[in-house]
Amino acid sequence: MTRQILSTGELRSLLRRRDVTLATIALASGVPQERLRACLAGHALSGRQARAVRGTLRA
Numbered sequence: 001m002t003r004q005i006l007s008t009g010e011l012r013s014l015l016r017r018r019d020v021t022l023a024t025i026a027l028a029s030g031v032p033q034e035r036l037r038a039c040l041a042g043h044a045l046s047g048r049q050a051r052a053v054r055g056t057l058r059a
Contacts, residue, residue, distance in 0.1 A: 020049045 020052050024052065
């Protein structure tokens with residue numbers, strides 16, 4: 001079983017600070033896509049930031 005790199009709260013904190021780069025790295029490190037999507041739903045990102053993260057989710 002893979003250890004979760006970040007808790008949901010830590011991931012939300014990254015998104016609240018609009019740190020898309022770290023959120024993207026977290027996803028690549030094994031954060032479940034469903035969890036990242038749920039966190040994204042609660043935070044307003046700029047259009048470019050949202051596209052960057054969603055592009056990573058699709059990849």
